[in-house]
Amino acid sequence: MESTFHGIAVSPGIAIGPVLVFDVDRFDIPNYAITDVKGELRRLARAIVETRNELTHLYKKTAAELGEAHADILNVHLMLLDDVEMRDTLNARLRSEQVNVEYILHTLAEAYSQTLSNIDDPVFKDRADDLADVVDRVLRHLLDEVRPDLQHMNGPSLVVSHELSPSDTATIDQKNLLGVVLDSGSLTSHTAILTRALGVPAVMGLEHLSSHIEHGIEIIVDGKAGLVILEPEPETIARYQAKKVEEEREKEKLKKTASRHVQTLDGVHIATQANVALPIEVRQCKDLSAEGIGLYRTEFLFLNRDTLPDEEEQLEAYCMVCKAMAPHPVTLRTMDIGGDKFVAHLQGLREDNPQLGWRAVRFCLERPDIFKTQLRAMLRASACGKIQIMFPMISGVGELRKVKAVLEEVKQELRDEGIAFNEDVPVGIMIEVPSAVALADLLAKECDFFSLGTNDLIQYSLAVDRVNEKIAHLYEPAHPAVIRMLYHVMTIAEKFKIPCSVCGEMAGDPRFTELLIGMGVTGLSMAAIALPTVRGEINTINMDTARELVQSVLDLELADDVNAALDAHHDLRWGALASREGTAS
Ligand code: PEP
Ligand code: MG
Secondary structure: OOEEEEOEEEEOOEEEEEEEEOOOOOOOOOOOEOOOHHHHHHHHHHHHHHHHHHHHHHHHHHHHHHOHHHHHHHHHHHHHOOOHHHHHHHHHHHHHHOEOHHHHHHHHHHHHHHHHHHOOOHHHHHHHHHHHHHHHHHHHHHOOOOOOOOOOOOOOEEEEEOOOOHHHHHOOOOOOEEEEEEOOOOOOOHHHHHHHHHOOOEEEOOOOHHHHOOOOOEEEEEOOOOEEEEOOOHHHHHHHHHHHHHHHHHHHHHHHOOOOOOEOOOOOEOEEEEEEOOOOHHHHHHHOOOOOEEEEEHHHHOOOOOOOOOHHHHHHHHHHHHHHHOOOOEEEEOOOOEOOEOOHHHHOOOOOOHHHOOOHHHHHHHOHHHHHHHHHHHHHHOOOOOEEEEEOOOOOHHHHHHHHHHHHHHHHHHHHHOOOOOOOOOEEEEEOOHHHHHOHHHHHOOOOEEEEOHHHHHHHHHOOOOOOHHHHHHOOOOOHHHHHHHHHHHHHHHHOOOOEEEOOHHHHOHHHHHHHHHHOOOEEEEEHHHHHHHHHHHOOOOHHHHHHHHHHHHOOOOHHHHHHHHHHHHHHHHHHHHHHHHHHO
């Protein structure tokens, strides 16, 4: 019987098709007596060789597609296969207990994982996960089970899972992937970012839905509405098929405007740029004619690995993006690790309040070795093309001066070494902490540009953890307090004659385009897939009307009122356009 579930709308689009339940835990471990110990050891040795081949292949594929940084975790898994202590214990138990090798391996690995998980250190918890992953592969080879991997899917399917690891997502069979449905996840999770980069409809945060879904059943995913419909009735399928055709037609129509000069009806150009986290995203940015990268989340170079990227590796990544986007500018944000982007080997123990914790420049200022290496790479990249450097989470003038002082030190080192860089590289800050809003006039005097990080600004000003599904309904971009803060920052930026863009999710939400433009935003940077829609909006906007909208909204008391005003303006604009087109034809 048809049933509908609501989750977090992570990546837009409609997908209809059969389910592939990706559940690496679904298989039984047999337990039986054996007499041929040597035979069991031979079976194990064969399974280890097969696992090694599988992991080596996966390593090469990931390194080629996403870069070595993202493949590093598979190296860790390969090393675990050589753990001498574990092998010795396994041999000893096999001889003394005389039961099948998969049973011994399974119980041994469970005991090791348990010990590692009990240690109050995230590094050991991560090791426990790595061990479970590798043992799972060996067991499947022993049992001749095919590990459900997502590299070779049996025809077009929607992947349903409790969660997807970055290594599984990175190696997914893109040809056959129709959509993604996850119990876990949030808009800013690594996997969510990858689904948007791949342009695949995705709904996440569905709690326990995956355990109620059977392999092969038909489902519909509406990534824009955040809906998952199980076993839809024929008329529902027909309705969504029509909706899919309509959405795709609309997308194609909008794409045609992608290469056009984006401007309001009265000729004001608004830079429409893309946000990226991974090098693979650059292709899509170019396809959609992004006018540069307004936010390069460089911290993704530091995630899912145990070693730091050195200066050369970082330089290569920054120059690659910069050259690909030339002649447009690329804004490199210094690493924003911490919060929900926790890096165990750098940050030690997980914090109780990570969003209020050791994050971004707070971390960088205490680890000048890591910070300076990144700044050196960024400055050197400024010799490859148009680069801007942006600092995240700036909370006040003192902090800005400190990070700029480190930048100055690095510049001096490069000068002393005779290494080329752009002396005038623009330096800007993200405005995403409420204290920075209050001090915008002081900050504007000491930097070259502002970029409003609305994701964090909303989280911090409304005190709503942006990744907590339980309070997601309180995360309200149209909250009057947020609207007033955005207006204040843009007014200050205009007064001090510095550009002010928006790079949080609000920039890619067409409901806010007119309001932001009316406030004086100079650029909008968003997930590349949002570019055509937002450009379509910009082309219908009149500056005077947009400014009127701002004035009318500033006095409103409730988020609902703001949303209603935005909707009314939106309908008016599109209605007027339709009647103009009607008159013209
Ligand atoms: C933001 O906070 O709005 C932003 C763009 O940065 P991030 O989402 O990476 O925190
Ligand atoms: Mg942020």
